Amino acid sequence: MASTFEFIDDYTAGSDVSVIDFSNVTQAYEHLEIRIAARSTYTGGVSDDCRISFNRSGTLGTWDQQMAIGQYSTDTVAEIFSTYGQVWMPRLAAAGSGVAAGQRGVVIIHVNDYANTSKKASIRWYGGTVEAAQATQSKYISFGGASWSETTAISEIRIQSGSAGLKAGATVAIYGIKSS
Protein backbone atom coordinates (compact mmCIF):
# COMPACT_ATOMS: atom_id res chain seq x y z
CA MET A 1 0.00 0.00 0.00
CA ALA A 2 1.27 3.46 -0.84
CA SER A 3 2.54 5.80 1.83
CA THR A 4 -0.09 8.13 3.27
CA PHE A 5 2.14 10.33 5.43
CA GLU A 6 4.60 12.02 3.10
CA PHE A 7 7.21 14.74 3.23
CA ILE A 8 6.31 17.78 1.11
CA ASP A 9 8.94 20.45 1.76
CA ASP A 10 11.27 21.90 4.36
CA TYR A 11 13.53 24.86 4.95
CA THR A 12 16.48 25.38 7.27
CA ALA A 13 17.69 28.94 7.67
CA GLY A 14 21.39 29.26 6.79
CA SER A 15 21.52 32.66 8.49
CA ASP A 16 19.12 34.79 10.49
CA VAL A 17 15.92 35.39 8.51
CA SER A 18 12.85 37.56 9.03
CA VAL A 19 10.32 34.90 8.03
CA ILE A 20 10.15 31.44 6.45
CA ASP A 21 7.75 31.24 3.52
CA PHE A 22 6.38 28.31 1.54
CA SER A 23 4.50 28.93 -1.70
CA ASN A 24 2.66 26.75 -4.19
CA VAL A 25 1.81 24.24 -1.46
CA THR A 26 0.39 21.17 -3.17
CA GLN A 27 -3.35 20.53 -2.85
CA ALA A 28 -2.90 16.78 -3.27
CA TYR A 29 -3.42 15.76 0.37
CA GLU A 30 -6.31 15.65 2.83
CA HIS A 31 -4.43 17.16 5.79
CA LEU A 32 -1.14 18.95 6.51
CA GLU A 33 1.24 18.56 9.41
CA ILE A 34 3.82 21.29 10.01
CA ARG A 35 6.80 20.81 12.35
CA ILE A 36 8.88 23.73 13.58
CA ALA A 37 12.12 23.81 15.59
CA ALA A 38 13.31 27.40 15.91
CA ARG A 39 14.72 30.22 18.00
CA SER A 40 13.79 33.89 17.72
CA THR A 41 16.36 36.66 17.28
CA TYR A 42 14.44 38.72 19.86
CA THR A 43 16.89 40.02 22.48
CA GLY A 44 14.37 41.67 24.78
CA GLY A 45 13.26 38.47 26.50
CA VAL A 46 13.81 34.76 26.97
CA SER A 47 11.03 33.62 24.63
CA ASP A 48 8.97 34.92 21.74
CA ASP A 49 5.71 33.90 20.04
CA CYS A 50 5.76 31.60 17.04
CA ARG A 51 3.21 32.69 14.46
CA ILE A 52 1.66 31.20 11.35
CA SER A 53 -0.31 32.82 8.54
CA PHE A 54 -1.73 31.64 5.23
CA ASN A 55 -2.00 32.97 1.69
CA ARG A 56 -0.34 36.31 2.34
CA SER A 57 -0.49 37.27 -1.31
CA GLY A 58 -4.30 37.28 -0.93
CA THR A 59 -6.68 38.15 1.88
CA LEU A 60 -5.07 37.92 5.33
CA GLY A 61 -8.43 37.58 7.07
CA THR A 62 -8.96 37.28 10.82
CA TRP A 63 -8.37 34.46 13.31
CA ASP A 64 -10.22 33.39 16.42
CA GLN A 65 -8.19 31.16 18.68
CA GLN A 66 -8.37 29.35 21.98
CA MET A 67 -5.47 27.88 23.94
CA ALA A 68 -4.34 26.41 27.24
CA ILE A 69 -0.94 27.51 28.55
CA GLY A 70 1.46 26.01 31.06
CA GLN A 71 4.06 28.58 32.11
CA TYR A 72 6.57 27.65 34.80
CA SER A 73 4.29 26.74 37.73
CA THR A 74 1.08 28.39 36.55
CA ASP A 75 -1.59 27.49 34.04
CA THR A 76 -3.84 29.86 32.17
CA VAL A 77 -6.15 29.98 29.20
CA ALA A 78 -6.41 32.58 26.49
CA GLU A 79 -8.89 33.52 23.83
CA ILE A 80 -7.31 35.69 21.18
CA PHE A 81 -8.81 37.50 18.24
CA SER A 82 -6.33 38.52 15.56
CA THR A 83 -7.02 41.08 12.90
CA TYR A 84 -3.47 40.73 11.61
CA GLY A 85 -4.01 37.50 9.73
CA GLN A 86 -1.68 35.65 12.10
CA VAL A 87 -2.09 32.95 14.73
CA TRP A 88 -0.20 33.21 18.04
CA MET A 89 1.17 29.77 18.90
CA PRO A 90 3.59 28.39 21.52
CA ARG A 91 6.59 30.50 22.34
CA LEU A 92 9.98 29.82 20.80
CA ALA A 93 13.26 30.25 22.63
CA ALA A 94 14.58 33.79 22.18
CA ALA A 95 17.98 35.44 22.30
CA GLY A 96 17.61 37.28 25.59
CA SER A 97 20.35 37.15 28.19
CA GLY A 98 20.82 33.80 29.90
CA VAL A 99 19.11 31.54 27.37
CA ALA A 100 21.41 28.71 26.33
CA ALA A 101 22.63 29.08 22.76
CA GLY A 102 21.32 25.69 21.70
CA GLN A 103 17.81 26.21 23.03
CA ARG A 104 14.98 25.88 20.49
CA GLY A 105 11.22 25.89 20.71
CA VAL A 106 9.16 23.25 18.91
CA VAL A 107 5.64 23.42 17.47
CA ILE A 108 3.55 20.76 15.68
CA ILE A 109 0.49 21.97 13.76
CA HIS A 110 -2.32 20.09 12.04
CA VAL A 111 -4.38 21.72 9.28
CA ASN A 112 -7.27 19.40 8.46
CA ASP A 113 -9.00 19.39 5.06
CA TYR A 114 -6.84 22.37 4.07
CA ALA A 115 -7.75 22.33 0.35
CA ASN A 116 -11.52 22.37 0.88
CA THR A 117 -13.02 25.68 -0.26
CA SER A 118 -16.30 24.99 1.55
CA LYS A 119 -14.64 25.09 4.97
CA LYS A 120 -12.96 27.90 6.85
CA ALA A 121 -9.49 26.66 7.70
CA SER A 122 -9.18 25.24 11.19
CA ILE A 123 -5.87 24.38 12.83
CA ARG A 124 -4.76 22.64 16.01
CA TRP A 125 -1.28 22.84 17.56
CA TYR A 126 0.90 21.99 20.56
CA GLY A 127 4.45 22.87 21.51
CA GLY A 128 6.64 25.21 23.48
CA THR A 129 10.09 25.78 24.92
CA VAL A 130 11.41 24.56 28.26
CA GLU A 131 14.83 25.96 29.09
CA ALA A 132 16.49 24.66 32.23
CA ALA A 133 18.41 27.71 33.40
CA GLN A 134 15.56 30.18 33.31
CA ALA A 135 12.08 30.50 34.78
CA THR A 136 8.83 32.15 33.76
CA GLN A 137 8.60 32.62 30.01
CA SER A 138 11.44 30.26 29.15
CA LYS A 139 9.32 27.39 30.50
CA TYR A 140 6.26 27.73 28.34
CA ILE A 141 4.09 25.12 26.64
CA SER A 142 0.65 25.44 25.12
CA PHE A 143 -1.90 23.64 23.01
CA GLY A 144 -4.79 25.17 21.19
CA GLY A 145 -6.65 25.78 17.98
CA ALA A 146 -7.71 28.56 15.68
CA SER A 147 -10.28 29.26 12.99
CA TRP A 148 -9.60 31.44 9.95
CA SER A 149 -12.21 33.71 8.39
CA GLU A 150 -11.38 32.56 4.85
CA THR A 151 -12.46 29.52 2.84
CA THR A 152 -9.60 29.84 0.37
CA ALA A 153 -7.55 26.71 -0.25
CA ILE A 154 -4.20 27.07 1.52
CA SER A 155 -1.33 27.42 -0.93
CA GLU A 156 1.05 29.71 1.00
CA ILE A 157 2.35 29.28 4.55
CA ARG A 158 4.44 31.77 6.53
CA ILE A 159 6.20 30.99 9.82
CA GLN A 160 7.67 33.84 11.84
CA SER A 161 8.34 34.99 15.37
CA GLY A 162 6.27 37.63 17.10
CA SER A 163 8.86 40.30 17.93
CA ALA A 164 11.86 39.74 15.67
CA GLY A 165 13.23 37.26 13.14
CA LEU A 166 14.32 33.63 13.26
CA LYS A 167 17.85 32.57 14.13
CA ALA A 168 20.06 30.62 11.74
CA GLY A 169 19.25 26.93 12.02
CA ALA A 170 15.51 27.43 12.34
CA THR A 171 13.77 24.56 10.56
CA VAL A 172 10.24 24.13 9.27
CA ALA A 173 9.03 20.92 7.61
CA ILE A 174 5.66 20.27 5.96
CA TYR A 175 4.10 16.82 5.59
CA GLY A 176 1.02 15.75 3.66
CA ILE A 177 -1.46 13.18 4.97
CA LYS A 178 -3.57 11.37 2.38
CA SER A 179 -7.08 10.00 2.75
CA SER A 180 -6.96 7.42 -0.04
Place this chain on the structure above:
Amino acid sequence: MAAFEVIDHEQFGSDTAYYEKTSIPDTYQHLYILGCSRSTRDVYADGSGIILNGHNTNEDYHMTTILVYGASSPGAYDTPGDTQASIGYLMDSPGASAESNVFSTSHCWILDYAATDKFTGMIGGASAPGYSGDTNDYLHTFNHGHCTQTKTEKIHTVRIKNGVGNFAAGSAWTLYGVKAAG
Protein backbone atom coordinates in the same frame (compact mmCIF):
# COMPACT_ATOMS: atom_id res chain seq x y z
CA MET B 1 8.12 2.00 3.76
CA ALA B 2 4.76 3.35 4.74
CA ALA B 3 4.06 3.52 8.45
CA PHE B 4 0.69 5.28 8.09
CA GLU B 5 -1.94 3.68 5.87
CA VAL B 6 -5.51 4.75 5.12
CA ILE B 7 -8.06 2.22 6.37
CA ASP B 8 -11.14 4.29 5.62
CA HIS B 9 -12.22 7.80 4.65
CA GLU B 10 -15.69 9.24 4.42
CA GLN B 11 -16.97 12.74 3.71
CA PHE B 12 -20.71 13.07 4.19
CA GLY B 13 -22.71 14.47 1.28
CA SER B 14 -25.72 15.06 3.53
CA ASP B 15 -26.43 15.16 7.27
CA THR B 16 -25.50 11.76 8.71
CA ALA B 17 -26.09 10.20 12.14
CA TYR B 18 -22.60 8.83 12.68
CA TYR B 19 -19.33 7.70 11.16
CA GLU B 20 -18.59 4.00 11.50
CA LYS B 21 -15.97 1.59 10.29
CA THR B 22 -16.43 -2.12 10.88
CA SER B 23 -14.13 -5.08 10.22
CA ILE B 24 -10.99 -3.09 11.03
CA PRO B 25 -7.97 -5.31 10.31
CA ASP B 26 -5.81 -6.23 13.30
CA THR B 27 -2.56 -5.92 11.38
CA TYR B 28 -1.46 -2.52 12.74
CA GLN B 29 0.01 -1.43 16.05
CA HIS B 30 -2.18 1.65 16.52
CA LEU B 31 -5.16 3.40 14.99
CA TYR B 32 -5.29 7.14 14.35
CA ILE B 33 -8.34 9.23 13.48
CA LEU B 34 -8.45 12.69 11.92
CA GLY B 35 -11.76 14.53 11.66
CA CYS B 36 -13.10 17.79 10.28
CA SER B 37 -16.70 17.88 11.46
CA ARG B 38 -19.77 19.95 12.29
CA SER B 39 -23.02 19.08 14.10
CA THR B 40 -26.64 19.82 13.25
CA ARG B 41 -27.34 20.49 16.94
CA ASP B 42 -28.90 23.94 17.26
CA VAL B 43 -26.29 25.33 19.68
CA TYR B 44 -22.64 26.33 19.33
CA ALA B 45 -20.99 22.96 19.99
CA ASP B 46 -21.67 19.27 20.32
CA GLY B 47 -19.39 16.62 21.80
CA SER B 48 -18.21 14.04 19.27
CA GLY B 49 -18.01 10.76 21.17
CA ILE B 50 -16.38 7.47 20.26
CA ILE B 51 -17.83 4.00 20.75
CA LEU B 52 -15.65 0.92 20.31
CA ASN B 53 -17.03 -2.49 19.35
CA GLY B 54 -20.56 -1.28 20.06
CA HIS B 55 -20.06 -0.99 23.81
CA ASN B 56 -22.19 1.90 25.06
CA THR B 57 -23.33 1.22 28.58
CA ASN B 58 -22.32 3.05 31.73
CA GLU B 59 -18.79 2.40 33.04
CA ASP B 60 -17.58 1.23 29.63
CA TYR B 61 -15.43 4.37 29.39
CA HIS B 62 -13.37 6.41 31.87
CA MET B 63 -11.96 9.76 30.81
CA THR B 64 -10.18 12.90 31.92
CA THR B 65 -10.35 15.93 29.68
CA ILE B 66 -9.04 19.47 29.74
CA LEU B 67 -11.69 21.70 28.20
CA VAL B 68 -10.81 25.28 27.39
CA TYR B 69 -13.23 27.98 26.39
CA GLY B 70 -13.39 31.70 26.96
CA ALA B 71 -10.71 34.05 28.13
CA SER B 72 -10.33 33.34 31.83
CA SER B 73 -10.90 30.91 34.67
CA PRO B 74 -12.79 28.57 34.87
CA GLY B 75 -12.06 28.18 31.19
CA ALA B 76 -9.85 25.18 31.87
CA TYR B 77 -10.81 22.24 33.97
CA ASP B 78 -10.60 18.50 33.97
CA THR B 79 -13.29 15.97 34.59
CA PRO B 80 -11.88 13.35 36.94
CA GLY B 81 -12.62 9.70 36.20
CA ASP B 82 -16.16 9.60 34.95
CA THR B 83 -17.41 6.15 35.87
CA GLN B 84 -20.82 6.77 34.37
CA ALA B 85 -19.72 7.24 30.80
CA SER B 86 -21.25 5.15 28.04
CA ILE B 87 -19.20 6.90 25.35
CA GLY B 88 -15.73 8.40 25.15
CA TYR B 89 -15.67 12.17 24.65
CA LEU B 90 -12.38 13.38 23.27
CA MET B 91 -13.52 15.40 20.28
CA ASP B 92 -15.98 18.17 19.45
CA SER B 93 -17.94 19.63 16.56
CA PRO B 94 -19.23 23.19 16.17
CA GLY B 95 -23.04 23.26 16.17
CA ALA B 96 -25.60 24.75 13.83
CA SER B 97 -25.54 28.09 15.68
CA ALA B 98 -21.87 28.55 14.85
CA GLU B 99 -20.76 30.56 11.86
CA SER B 100 -21.35 28.85 8.54
CA ASN B 101 -18.44 26.93 7.04
CA VAL B 102 -16.58 26.40 10.34
CA PHE B 103 -15.64 22.80 11.12
CA SER B 104 -13.61 21.27 13.92
CA THR B 105 -10.10 19.88 13.71
CA SER B 106 -10.18 16.64 15.70
CA HIS B 107 -7.81 13.75 16.28
CA CYS B 108 -7.71 10.56 18.33
CA TRP B 109 -5.10 7.86 18.88
CA ILE B 110 -6.31 4.36 19.75
CA LEU B 111 -3.19 2.69 21.05
CA ASP B 112 -2.34 -1.03 20.85
CA TYR B 113 -5.91 -1.61 19.70
CA ALA B 114 -5.46 -5.29 18.82
CA ALA B 115 -4.18 -6.31 22.26
CA THR B 116 -6.37 -8.52 24.42
CA ASP B 117 -4.42 -8.17 27.65
CA LYS B 118 -5.08 -4.49 28.38
CA PHE B 119 -7.87 -1.96 28.44
CA THR B 120 -7.95 0.18 25.30
CA GLY B 121 -6.38 3.62 25.77
CA MET B 122 -7.21 6.64 23.67
CA ILE B 123 -5.72 10.12 23.61
CA GLY B 124 -6.93 12.99 21.49
CA GLY B 125 -8.69 16.30 21.28
CA ALA B 126 -10.24 18.95 19.11
CA SER B 127 -10.42 22.60 18.22
CA ALA B 128 -14.07 23.50 17.61
CA PRO B 129 -14.55 27.14 16.58
CA GLY B 130 -17.76 29.10 16.93
CA TYR B 131 -16.81 32.20 14.97
CA SER B 132 -13.71 33.17 13.08
CA GLY B 133 -14.25 36.88 13.45
CA ASP B 134 -15.16 37.67 17.04
CA THR B 135 -13.38 38.10 20.35
CA ASN B 136 -14.14 36.92 23.85
CA ASP B 137 -17.19 35.12 22.54
CA TYR B 138 -16.66 31.96 24.60
CA LEU B 139 -17.76 29.99 21.58
CA HIS B 140 -14.47 28.43 20.59
CA THR B 141 -13.71 25.27 22.55
CA PHE B 142 -10.45 23.39 22.69
CA ASN B 143 -10.12 20.08 24.48
CA HIS B 144 -7.45 17.48 25.07
CA GLY B 145 -8.12 14.27 26.90
CA HIS B 146 -7.50 10.65 27.65
CA CYS B 147 -10.10 7.91 27.65
CA THR B 148 -9.93 4.25 28.62
CA GLN B 149 -12.43 1.70 27.43
CA THR B 150 -12.74 -0.93 30.16
CA LYS B 151 -12.63 -3.91 27.81
CA THR B 152 -9.80 -6.22 26.79
CA GLU B 153 -11.17 -6.92 23.33
CA LYS B 154 -9.44 -6.47 20.01
CA ILE B 155 -11.00 -3.36 18.46
CA HIS B 156 -12.81 -4.19 15.22
CA THR B 157 -15.42 -1.40 15.05
CA VAL B 158 -15.17 2.35 15.61
CA ARG B 159 -18.22 4.59 15.68
CA ILE B 160 -18.08 8.39 16.15
CA LYS B 161 -21.30 10.23 16.88
CA ASN B 162 -22.33 13.58 18.24
CA GLY B 163 -23.97 13.87 21.62
CA VAL B 164 -27.19 15.38 20.23
CA GLY B 165 -27.08 16.27 16.54
CA ASN B 166 -26.11 14.50 13.36
CA PHE B 167 -22.90 15.22 11.49
CA ALA B 168 -23.57 18.05 9.07
CA ALA B 169 -22.93 17.63 5.36
CA GLY B 170 -19.24 18.12 4.60
CA SER B 171 -18.05 16.49 7.81
CA ALA B 172 -15.19 14.12 7.06
CA TRP B 173 -13.42 11.36 9.01
CA THR B 174 -10.30 9.42 8.12
CA LEU B 175 -9.13 6.27 9.91
CA TYR B 176 -5.45 5.35 9.66
CA GLY B 177 -3.54 2.23 10.63
CA VAL B 178 -0.07 2.87 12.03
CA LYS B 179 2.58 0.16 11.83
CA ALA B 180 5.23 -0.58 14.42
CA ALA B 181 7.46 -2.55 12.06
CA GLY B 182 8.08 -2.81 8.32
